[in-house]
Amino acid sequence: MLYDTLVGPFIEFEFMRRALAAVIALSLAGAPIGVFLMLRRMSLVGDAMAHAILPGAAVGFLLSGLNLFAMTAGGLIAGFAVAILAGVVARSTGLKEDASLATFYLASLALGVTIVSIKGTNIDLLHVLFGNILAMDDQTLLVVAFNATVTLLVLAVIYRPLVIESVDPLFLRTVSRAGGPAHLAFLALVVINLVNGFQALGTLLAVGLMILPAGIARFWSRDLTVMICIAVVAAAASGYAGLVLSFQTRVPSGPAVILVATVLYIVSVLFGRVGGIVRQMFPGRHLEA
Protein backbone atom coordinates (compact mmCIF):
# COMPACT_ATOMS: atom_id res chain seq x y z
CA MET A 1 0.00 0.00 0.00
CA LEU A 2 2.67 2.43 1.08
CA TYR A 3 4.84 1.10 -1.71
CA ASP A 4 2.08 1.75 -4.22
CA THR A 5 1.74 5.32 -3.05
CA LEU A 6 5.41 6.26 -2.77
CA VAL A 7 7.14 4.20 -5.45
CA GLY A 8 4.36 2.89 -7.64
CA PRO A 9 3.76 6.00 -9.76
CA PHE A 10 7.42 6.19 -10.74
CA ILE A 11 7.52 2.54 -11.83
CA GLU A 12 4.26 2.69 -13.67
CA PHE A 13 4.56 5.99 -15.54
CA GLU A 14 7.46 7.24 -17.59
CA PHE A 15 6.43 10.88 -17.25
CA MET A 16 6.79 10.56 -13.47
CA ARG A 17 10.31 9.17 -13.84
CA ARG A 18 11.25 12.03 -16.14
CA ALA A 19 9.76 14.52 -13.72
CA LEU A 20 11.74 13.01 -10.85
CA ALA A 21 14.97 13.11 -12.86
CA ALA A 22 14.33 16.75 -13.73
CA VAL A 23 13.62 17.70 -10.14
CA ILE A 24 16.81 16.03 -8.93
CA ALA A 25 18.88 17.80 -11.60
CA LEU A 26 17.28 21.11 -10.64
CA SER A 27 18.00 20.47 -6.96
CA LEU A 28 21.66 19.59 -7.51
CA ALA A 29 22.36 22.86 -9.30
CA GLY A 30 19.75 25.26 -7.98
CA ALA A 31 20.07 24.64 -4.26
CA PRO A 32 23.78 25.60 -3.97
CA ILE A 33 23.06 28.75 -5.97
CA GLY A 34 20.20 29.47 -3.58
CA VAL A 35 22.52 29.10 -0.57
CA PHE A 36 24.85 31.74 -2.00
CA LEU A 37 21.92 34.00 -2.89
CA MET A 38 20.78 33.80 0.71
CA LEU A 39 24.22 34.30 2.26
CA ARG A 40 24.90 37.26 -0.02
CA ARG A 41 21.52 38.72 1.01
CA MET A 42 20.32 38.47 -2.56
CA SER A 43 17.26 36.25 -2.04
CA LEU A 44 14.96 38.82 -3.57
CA VAL A 45 17.43 39.42 -6.37
CA GLY A 46 16.59 35.89 -7.49
CA ASP A 47 12.95 36.85 -7.52
CA ALA A 48 13.62 40.02 -9.48
CA MET A 49 15.66 38.04 -12.01
CA ALA A 50 12.74 35.65 -12.44
CA HIS A 51 10.65 38.62 -13.52
CA ALA A 52 13.42 39.88 -15.76
CA ILE A 53 13.69 36.66 -17.79
CA LEU A 54 9.94 36.37 -18.26
CA PRO A 55 9.65 38.83 -21.18
CA GLY A 56 12.62 37.20 -22.93
CA ALA A 57 10.93 33.85 -22.68
CA ALA A 58 7.65 35.33 -23.87
CA VAL A 59 9.32 36.87 -26.91
CA GLY A 60 10.98 33.54 -27.70
CA PHE A 61 7.59 31.92 -27.43
CA LEU A 62 5.94 34.45 -29.72
CA LEU A 63 8.65 34.07 -32.35
CA SER A 64 8.77 30.29 -32.52
CA GLY A 65 5.91 28.82 -30.55
CA LEU A 66 6.29 26.45 -27.65
CA ASN A 67 9.93 25.67 -28.33
CA LEU A 68 12.01 25.35 -25.18
CA PHE A 69 15.22 26.34 -26.94
CA ALA A 70 13.78 29.58 -28.23
CA MET A 71 12.25 30.37 -24.87
CA THR A 72 15.43 29.45 -23.02
CA ALA A 73 17.53 31.56 -25.37
CA GLY A 74 15.14 34.48 -24.98
CA GLY A 75 15.15 34.11 -21.21
CA LEU A 76 18.93 33.87 -21.07
CA ILE A 77 19.38 36.96 -23.23
CA ALA A 78 16.94 39.04 -21.20
CA GLY A 79 18.32 37.72 -17.91
CA PHE A 80 21.97 38.23 -18.83
CA ALA A 81 21.27 41.69 -20.20
CA VAL A 82 19.55 42.74 -17.00
CA ALA A 83 22.06 41.01 -14.69
CA ILE A 84 25.12 42.35 -16.44
CA LEU A 85 23.78 45.87 -16.92
CA ALA A 86 22.74 46.02 -13.28
CA GLY A 87 26.08 44.57 -12.14
CA VAL A 88 28.09 46.96 -14.29
CA VAL A 89 26.10 50.01 -13.20
CA ALA A 90 26.39 49.00 -9.53
CA ARG A 91 30.13 48.47 -9.81
CA SER A 92 30.97 51.58 -11.79
CA THR A 93 28.75 53.94 -9.79
CA GLY A 94 27.96 54.08 -6.11
CA LEU A 95 24.44 52.73 -6.68
CA LYS A 96 23.61 49.62 -4.67
CA GLU A 97 23.10 46.49 -6.72
CA ASP A 98 19.49 45.99 -5.62
CA ALA A 99 18.47 49.50 -6.66
CA SER A 100 20.08 49.20 -10.07
CA LEU A 101 18.63 45.72 -10.55
CA ALA A 102 15.13 46.95 -9.67
CA THR A 103 15.36 49.54 -12.43
CA PHE A 104 16.49 47.11 -15.08
CA TYR A 105 14.13 44.28 -14.26
CA LEU A 106 11.15 46.60 -14.24
CA ALA A 107 12.23 47.97 -17.61
CA SER A 108 12.62 44.44 -18.92
CA LEU A 109 9.20 43.43 -17.59
CA ALA A 110 7.51 46.50 -19.09
CA LEU A 111 9.18 45.89 -22.44
CA GLY A 112 8.11 42.26 -22.43
CA VAL A 113 4.51 43.01 -21.58
CA THR A 114 4.43 45.62 -24.34
CA ILE A 115 5.73 43.18 -26.94
CA VAL A 116 3.31 40.47 -25.87
CA SER A 117 0.27 42.71 -25.93
CA ILE A 118 1.15 44.08 -29.37
CA LYS A 119 1.67 40.63 -30.86
CA GLY A 120 -1.40 39.14 -29.18
CA THR A 121 -1.54 36.72 -26.27
CA ASN A 122 -1.97 32.99 -26.07
CA ILE A 123 -3.15 30.57 -23.43
CA ASP A 124 0.04 28.57 -23.85
CA LEU A 125 1.84 31.43 -22.23
CA LEU A 126 0.34 30.13 -18.99
CA HIS A 127 2.63 27.19 -19.49
CA VAL A 128 5.62 29.53 -19.34
CA LEU A 129 4.28 31.24 -16.26
CA PHE A 130 3.52 28.14 -14.23
CA GLY A 131 5.40 25.33 -15.94
CA ASN A 132 4.45 21.72 -16.29
CA ILE A 133 6.92 19.28 -14.88
CA LEU A 134 4.79 16.34 -15.98
CA ALA A 135 5.33 17.18 -19.65
CA MET A 136 9.10 16.76 -19.88
CA ASP A 137 10.25 15.39 -23.22
CA ASP A 138 13.72 13.98 -23.88
CA GLN A 139 15.05 17.21 -25.29
CA THR A 140 13.88 19.29 -22.37
CA LEU A 141 15.29 16.82 -19.88
CA LEU A 142 18.66 16.91 -21.62
CA VAL A 143 18.69 20.72 -21.58
CA VAL A 144 17.90 20.71 -17.87
CA ALA A 145 20.65 18.16 -17.14
CA PHE A 146 23.13 20.08 -19.30
CA ASN A 147 22.40 23.38 -17.55
CA ALA A 148 22.76 21.72 -14.16
CA THR A 149 26.13 20.27 -15.15
CA VAL A 150 27.39 23.61 -16.43
CA THR A 151 26.22 25.25 -13.21
CA LEU A 152 28.13 22.87 -10.98
CA LEU A 153 31.30 23.16 -13.07
CA VAL A 154 31.24 26.96 -13.09
CA LEU A 155 30.41 27.06 -9.40
CA ALA A 156 33.45 24.89 -8.70
CA VAL A 157 35.62 27.38 -10.61
CA ILE A 158 34.33 30.51 -8.88
CA TYR A 159 33.73 28.95 -5.46
CA ARG A 160 36.75 30.40 -3.65
CA PRO A 161 36.51 34.01 -4.85
CA LEU A 162 32.74 33.86 -4.38
CA VAL A 163 33.11 32.80 -0.76
CA ILE A 164 35.79 35.38 -0.01
CA GLU A 165 33.81 38.10 -1.76
CA SER A 166 30.80 37.22 0.35
CA VAL A 167 32.74 37.42 3.63
CA ASP A 168 35.24 40.18 3.00
CA PRO A 169 34.87 41.91 -0.38
CA LEU A 170 37.46 44.58 0.44
CA PHE A 171 40.10 41.94 1.14
CA LEU A 172 39.44 40.21 -2.17
CA ARG A 173 39.76 43.53 -3.96
CA THR A 174 43.19 44.08 -2.48
CA VAL A 175 44.57 40.65 -3.40
CA SER A 176 42.83 39.82 -6.65
CA ARG A 177 40.75 41.03 -9.52
CA ALA A 178 38.67 37.85 -9.51
CA GLY A 179 35.85 39.37 -7.46
CA GLY A 180 34.07 41.19 -10.29
CA PRO A 181 34.16 38.32 -12.81
CA ALA A 182 33.16 35.84 -10.10
CA HIS A 183 30.18 37.98 -9.17
CA LEU A 184 29.05 38.31 -12.79
CA ALA A 185 29.51 34.57 -13.37
CA PHE A 186 27.39 33.96 -10.30
CA LEU A 187 24.61 36.21 -11.62
CA ALA A 188 24.78 34.29 -14.89
CA LEU A 189 24.35 31.04 -12.97
CA VAL A 190 21.31 32.49 -11.24
CA VAL A 191 19.78 33.25 -14.64
CA ILE A 192 20.64 29.81 -16.06
CA ASN A 193 19.00 28.08 -13.12
CA LEU A 194 15.90 30.23 -13.26
CA VAL A 195 15.48 29.47 -16.94
CA ASN A 196 16.20 25.84 -16.15
CA GLY A 197 13.45 25.78 -13.58
CA PHE A 198 10.74 27.33 -15.65
CA GLN A 199 9.84 24.30 -17.69
CA ALA A 200 9.33 22.43 -14.45
CA LEU A 201 7.95 25.07 -12.11
CA GLY A 202 7.22 28.09 -14.27
CA THR A 203 9.00 31.43 -14.20
CA LEU A 204 7.31 32.53 -11.02
CA LEU A 205 8.03 29.48 -8.90
CA ALA A 206 11.43 28.52 -10.33
CA VAL A 207 13.20 30.62 -7.75
CA GLY A 208 11.39 28.67 -5.02
CA LEU A 209 13.44 25.54 -5.48
CA MET A 210 16.57 27.68 -5.00
CA ILE A 211 15.63 29.89 -2.08
CA LEU A 212 13.45 27.68 0.13
CA PRO A 213 16.01 24.85 0.48
CA ALA A 214 18.67 27.45 1.32
CA GLY A 215 16.42 28.86 4.03
CA ILE A 216 15.87 25.36 5.37
CA ALA A 217 19.60 24.56 5.42
CA ARG A 218 20.40 27.71 7.34
CA PHE A 219 18.47 26.37 10.35
CA TRP A 220 20.47 23.14 10.55
CA SER A 221 24.14 24.01 10.13
CA ARG A 222 26.73 26.73 10.60
CA ASP A 223 29.09 25.19 8.06
CA LEU A 224 28.87 26.25 4.43
CA THR A 225 29.61 22.82 2.93
CA VAL A 226 27.09 21.10 5.17
CA MET A 227 24.58 23.85 4.41
CA ILE A 228 24.89 23.25 0.68
CA CYS A 229 24.45 19.49 1.13
CA ILE A 230 21.36 19.96 3.30
CA ALA A 231 19.91 22.39 0.77
CA VAL A 232 20.37 19.92 -2.08
CA VAL A 233 18.79 17.09 -0.09
CA ALA A 234 15.91 19.31 1.04
CA ALA A 235 15.27 20.42 -2.54
CA ALA A 236 15.32 16.88 -3.93
CA ALA A 237 13.11 15.62 -1.09
CA SER A 238 10.59 18.43 -1.68
CA GLY A 239 10.64 17.63 -5.39
CA TYR A 240 9.99 13.95 -4.80
CA ALA A 241 7.30 14.48 -2.16
CA GLY A 242 5.70 17.20 -4.26
CA LEU A 243 5.46 14.85 -7.23
CA VAL A 244 3.88 12.13 -5.12
CA LEU A 245 1.45 14.64 -3.61
CA SER A 246 0.56 15.97 -7.01
CA PHE A 247 0.05 12.46 -8.39
CA GLN A 248 -2.21 11.33 -5.55
CA THR A 249 -4.24 14.52 -5.27
CA ARG A 250 -5.35 17.21 -7.65
CA VAL A 251 -2.68 19.72 -6.60
CA PRO A 252 -0.72 20.89 -9.67
CA SER A 253 2.87 19.65 -9.67
CA GLY A 254 4.84 22.92 -9.50
CA PRO A 255 2.93 24.40 -6.57
CA ALA A 256 2.95 20.97 -4.86
CA VAL A 257 6.77 20.92 -4.88
CA ILE A 258 6.99 24.42 -3.48
CA LEU A 259 4.30 23.76 -0.86
CA VAL A 260 6.18 20.71 0.42
CA ALA A 261 9.34 22.81 0.61
CA THR A 262 7.37 25.42 2.53
CA VAL A 263 6.26 22.81 5.07
CA LEU A 264 9.90 21.73 5.51
CA TYR A 265 10.83 25.38 5.93
CA ILE A 266 8.23 25.94 8.65
CA VAL A 267 9.39 22.81 10.48
CA SER A 268 12.98 24.11 10.26
CA VAL A 269 12.04 27.55 11.55
CA LEU A 270 10.34 25.91 14.51
CA PHE A 271 12.67 23.04 15.34
CA GLY A 272 15.97 23.89 13.59
CA ARG A 273 19.14 23.17 15.52
CA VAL A 274 20.66 26.56 14.63
CA GLY A 275 18.43 29.40 15.77
CA GLY A 276 15.13 27.55 15.52
CA ILE A 277 12.34 29.08 17.58
CA VAL A 278 11.78 26.11 19.90
CA ARG A 279 15.52 25.84 20.46
CA GLN A 280 15.63 29.50 21.41
CA MET A 281 12.72 29.16 23.81
CA PHE A 282 14.15 26.08 25.51
CA PRO A 283 17.89 26.41 25.11
CA GLY A 284 18.71 24.13 28.03
CA ARG A 285 20.83 25.21 30.99
CA HIS A 286 23.78 27.42 30.20
CA LEU A 287 27.18 25.79 29.92
CA GLU A 288 30.19 26.18 32.20
CA ALA A 289 32.44 27.81 29.61
Next chain:
Amino acid sequence: MAALHFHNVTLGYDRHPAVHHLNGEVARGALVAVIGPNGAGKSTLLRGIVGILRPLDGSIHLGGLDSRDIAYLPQSAEIDRSFPISVFDFVGTGLWRGTGLFGGIGKAARGKILRAIASVGLNGFENRPIGTLSGGQMQRVLFARVLLQDASLIVLDEPFNAIDSKTTTDLLALVKHWHGEGRTVLAALHDMEMVRNHFTETLVLARGPVAWGPTVEVLTPENLLVAMRMCEAFDDSAAACAADDTRSRAA
Protein backbone atom coordinates in the same frame (compact mmCIF):
# COMPACT_ATOMS: atom_id res chain seq x y z
CA MET B 1 65.53 52.29 -2.04
CA ALA B 2 62.07 53.64 -1.32
CA ALA B 3 59.17 51.29 -0.74
CA LEU B 4 56.72 54.07 -1.42
CA HIS B 5 57.05 57.27 -3.34
CA PHE B 6 54.38 59.96 -3.25
CA HIS B 7 54.51 62.45 -6.05
CA ASN B 8 52.19 65.42 -5.48
CA VAL B 9 49.42 63.04 -4.45
CA THR B 10 45.89 64.36 -4.05
CA LEU B 11 43.29 61.84 -2.95
CA GLY B 12 39.64 62.46 -2.35
CA TYR B 13 36.04 61.84 -3.13
CA ASP B 14 33.88 63.58 -5.73
CA ARG B 15 36.73 65.98 -6.63
CA HIS B 16 36.96 67.14 -3.00
CA PRO B 17 40.47 66.48 -1.76
CA ALA B 18 40.87 64.59 1.52
CA VAL B 19 44.65 64.46 1.20
CA HIS B 20 46.16 67.41 -0.58
CA HIS B 21 49.50 67.60 -2.43
CA LEU B 22 51.52 65.03 -0.54
CA ASN B 23 55.14 64.53 -1.54
CA GLY B 24 57.70 62.23 0.00
CA GLU B 25 59.08 58.75 0.36
CA VAL B 26 58.82 55.87 2.75
CA ALA B 27 62.09 53.97 2.97
CA ARG B 28 62.05 50.20 2.69
CA GLY B 29 61.75 48.65 6.14
CA ALA B 30 60.49 51.84 7.76
CA LEU B 31 58.01 51.80 10.63
CA VAL B 32 55.76 54.79 10.04
CA ALA B 33 52.90 56.11 12.14
CA VAL B 34 50.31 58.25 10.38
CA ILE B 35 48.58 60.52 12.86
CA GLY B 36 46.06 63.32 12.71
CA PRO B 37 42.58 64.16 13.94
CA ASN B 38 39.46 62.44 12.66
CA GLY B 39 38.85 63.39 9.05
CA ALA B 40 42.48 64.26 8.47
CA GLY B 41 42.70 61.88 5.54
CA LYS B 42 44.61 59.03 7.20
CA SER B 43 42.32 56.29 5.95
CA THR B 44 42.05 57.96 2.56
CA LEU B 45 45.83 57.97 2.22
CA LEU B 46 46.06 54.29 3.15
CA ARG B 47 43.29 53.42 0.71
CA GLY B 48 45.24 55.22 -1.96
CA ILE B 49 48.40 53.28 -1.14
CA VAL B 50 46.72 49.89 -1.43
CA GLY B 51 45.06 50.95 -4.67
CA ILE B 52 41.40 50.92 -3.68
CA LEU B 53 41.18 54.64 -4.29
CA ARG B 54 42.73 56.18 -7.37
CA PRO B 55 44.47 59.54 -6.83
CA LEU B 56 42.63 62.59 -8.16
CA ASP B 57 46.02 63.95 -9.05
CA GLY B 58 49.66 62.97 -8.79
CA SER B 59 50.88 59.41 -8.38
CA ILE B 60 51.93 56.83 -5.83
CA HIS B 61 54.81 54.54 -6.81
CA LEU B 62 55.16 51.23 -5.07
CA GLY B 63 58.86 50.81 -5.72
CA GLY B 64 58.46 47.76 -7.92
CA LEU B 65 55.94 46.11 -5.66
CA ASP B 66 52.90 44.36 -7.01
CA SER B 67 49.64 45.38 -5.34
CA ARG B 68 49.56 41.82 -4.03
CA ASP B 69 52.75 42.46 -2.05
CA ILE B 70 50.67 44.72 0.18
CA ALA B 71 48.72 43.48 3.15
CA TYR B 72 45.97 45.87 4.14
CA LEU B 73 44.00 45.88 7.35
CA PRO B 74 41.12 48.32 6.94
CA GLN B 75 39.63 50.24 9.82
CA SER B 76 36.11 48.98 9.61
CA ALA B 77 36.50 45.88 7.53
CA GLU B 78 33.38 45.21 5.50
CA ILE B 79 33.35 41.71 6.88
CA ASP B 80 30.07 39.82 6.92
CA ARG B 81 30.49 38.19 10.31
CA SER B 82 27.31 36.18 9.86
CA PHE B 83 28.79 34.26 6.95
CA PRO B 84 29.39 30.62 7.94
CA ILE B 85 33.16 30.42 7.73
CA SER B 86 35.57 29.10 10.36
CA VAL B 87 38.55 30.97 11.79
CA PHE B 88 40.83 28.45 10.07
CA ASP B 89 39.32 29.02 6.61
CA PHE B 90 39.15 32.77 7.10
CA VAL B 91 42.79 33.08 8.11
CA GLY B 92 43.64 30.69 5.28
CA THR B 93 42.44 33.22 2.72
CA GLY B 94 45.65 35.09 3.55
CA LEU B 95 47.46 32.47 1.46
CA TRP B 96 45.59 33.67 -1.65
CA ARG B 97 48.79 34.82 -3.36
CA GLY B 98 50.11 31.26 -3.22
CA THR B 99 46.91 29.36 -3.82
CA GLY B 100 44.93 31.61 -6.13
CA LEU B 101 41.63 30.27 -7.36
CA PHE B 102 42.39 26.56 -7.30
CA GLY B 103 45.58 25.88 -5.39
CA GLY B 104 45.02 23.31 -2.70
CA ILE B 105 45.77 23.85 0.97
CA GLY B 106 48.33 21.12 1.59
CA LYS B 107 49.90 19.88 4.78
CA ALA B 108 52.54 22.63 4.79
CA ALA B 109 49.92 25.32 4.26
CA ARG B 110 47.74 23.88 7.01
CA GLY B 111 50.71 24.04 9.34
CA LYS B 112 51.31 27.67 8.37
CA ILE B 113 47.70 28.59 9.05
CA LEU B 114 47.73 26.86 12.44
CA ARG B 115 50.99 28.60 13.39
CA ALA B 116 49.56 31.97 12.37
CA ILE B 117 46.47 31.38 14.49
CA ALA B 118 48.66 30.29 17.39
CA SER B 119 50.95 33.30 17.11
CA VAL B 120 48.05 35.70 17.63
CA GLY B 121 47.07 33.71 20.70
CA LEU B 122 43.96 32.01 19.34
CA ASN B 123 44.93 28.37 19.86
CA GLY B 124 41.84 26.20 19.84
CA PHE B 125 39.71 28.71 17.94
CA GLU B 126 40.35 27.08 14.54
CA ASN B 127 36.88 25.65 14.08
CA ARG B 128 34.90 28.50 15.59
CA PRO B 129 32.71 30.43 13.15
CA ILE B 130 33.96 34.02 12.89
CA GLY B 131 30.52 35.23 13.97
CA THR B 132 31.14 33.95 17.51
CA LEU B 133 34.32 36.00 18.12
CA SER B 134 34.60 39.14 20.22
CA GLY B 135 35.91 42.36 18.71
CA GLY B 136 39.42 41.81 20.04
CA GLN B 137 39.50 38.19 18.91
CA MET B 138 38.37 39.23 15.43
CA GLN B 139 41.20 41.77 15.32
CA ARG B 140 43.63 38.98 16.24
CA VAL B 141 42.19 36.88 13.41
CA LEU B 142 42.74 39.75 10.97
CA PHE B 143 46.34 40.08 12.15
CA ALA B 144 46.82 36.35 11.61
CA ARG B 145 45.67 36.78 8.05
CA VAL B 146 48.06 39.69 7.49
CA LEU B 147 50.78 37.44 8.91
CA LEU B 148 50.01 34.77 6.31
CA GLN B 149 49.96 37.27 3.47
CA ASP B 150 53.71 37.52 3.98
CA ALA B 151 53.69 40.98 2.40
CA SER B 152 56.66 43.31 2.17
CA LEU B 153 54.43 46.35 2.75
CA ILE B 154 51.90 46.20 5.58
CA VAL B 155 49.25 48.89 5.90
CA LEU B 156 47.22 49.03 9.12
CA ASP B 157 44.33 51.45 9.54
CA GLU B 158 43.78 52.22 13.23
CA PRO B 159 44.45 48.61 14.17
CA PHE B 160 44.12 49.16 17.92
CA ASN B 161 40.78 50.95 18.03
CA ALA B 162 38.47 49.61 20.72
CA ILE B 163 40.99 46.92 21.60
CA ASP B 164 41.96 46.21 25.22
CA SER B 165 45.50 46.73 26.46
CA LYS B 166 46.46 43.05 26.56
CA THR B 167 45.43 42.52 22.95
CA THR B 168 47.09 45.78 21.94
CA THR B 169 50.35 44.70 23.57
CA ASP B 170 50.25 41.33 21.80
CA LEU B 171 49.45 42.78 18.40
CA LEU B 172 51.95 45.61 18.78
CA ALA B 173 54.62 42.99 19.43
CA LEU B 174 53.64 41.43 16.11
CA VAL B 175 53.98 44.80 14.36
CA LYS B 176 57.48 45.23 15.81
CA HIS B 177 58.31 41.68 14.77
CA TRP B 178 57.35 42.56 11.18
CA HIS B 179 59.54 45.64 11.42
CA GLY B 180 62.37 43.42 12.63
CA GLU B 181 61.94 41.20 9.59
CA GLY B 182 62.57 44.21 7.35
CA ARG B 183 58.99 44.71 6.21
CA THR B 184 57.70 48.23 5.66
CA VAL B 185 54.84 49.03 8.04
CA LEU B 186 52.47 52.01 7.88
CA ALA B 187 49.90 52.40 10.62
CA ALA B 188 47.26 55.05 11.20
CA LEU B 189 47.15 55.64 14.95
CA HIS B 190 45.61 57.81 17.62
CA ASP B 191 47.61 56.83 20.69
CA MET B 192 50.45 59.39 20.89
CA GLU B 193 52.19 57.48 23.69
CA MET B 194 52.37 54.41 21.51
CA VAL B 195 53.65 56.39 18.55
CA ARG B 196 56.34 58.03 20.68
CA ASN B 197 57.49 54.77 22.19
CA HIS B 198 57.35 52.38 19.29
CA PHE B 199 57.34 54.13 15.92
CA THR B 200 60.52 55.57 14.50
CA GLU B 201 58.93 57.78 11.86
CA THR B 202 55.74 59.85 11.92
CA LEU B 203 53.60 61.62 9.36
CA VAL B 204 51.29 64.25 10.83
CA LEU B 205 48.40 64.62 8.44
CA ALA B 206 45.60 67.17 8.31
CA ARG B 207 44.24 67.18 4.78
CA GLY B 208 47.76 68.06 3.75
CA PRO B 209 51.05 66.99 5.31
CA VAL B 210 51.82 69.04 8.44
CA ALA B 211 55.12 67.40 9.27
CA TRP B 212 56.92 64.23 8.33
CA GLY B 213 60.11 62.83 9.76
CA PRO B 214 61.64 61.10 12.78
CA THR B 215 59.02 60.82 15.50
CA VAL B 216 61.05 62.71 18.11
CA GLU B 217 61.26 65.77 15.88
CA VAL B 218 57.78 65.65 14.41
CA LEU B 219 55.62 64.80 17.38
CA THR B 220 55.55 68.23 18.95
CA PRO B 221 52.62 70.07 20.55
CA GLU B 222 52.92 72.78 17.89
CA ASN B 223 52.51 70.37 14.99
CA LEU B 224 49.59 68.65 16.67
CA LEU B 225 47.89 71.98 17.26
CA VAL B 226 48.30 72.93 13.62
CA ALA B 227 46.84 69.57 12.62
CA MET B 228 43.84 70.10 14.89
CA ARG B 229 43.05 73.45 13.34
CA MET B 230 43.46 72.48 9.71
CA CYS B 231 40.58 70.06 9.46
CA GLU B 232 37.75 71.98 7.89
CA ALA B 233 34.63 70.59 6.23
CA PHE B 234 34.24 70.09 2.51
CA ASP B 235 33.14 73.28 0.80
CA ASP B 236 30.57 72.36 -1.81
CA SER B 237 31.21 75.51 -3.79
CA ALA B 238 34.99 75.32 -3.59
CA ALA B 239 36.81 76.46 -6.72
CA ALA B 240 39.27 74.23 -8.55
CA CYS B 241 42.52 73.99 -6.61
CA ALA B 242 44.76 77.00 -7.22
CA ALA B 243 47.92 75.11 -6.31
CA ASP B 244 47.35 73.00 -9.41
CA ASP B 245 47.04 76.14 -11.52
CA THR B 246 50.30 77.65 -10.39
CA ARG B 247 51.95 74.29 -10.82
CA SER B 248 50.76 73.86 -14.38
CA ARG B 249 51.61 77.46 -15.23
CA ALA B 250 55.08 76.90 -13.90
CA ALA B 251 55.34 73.78 -16.00
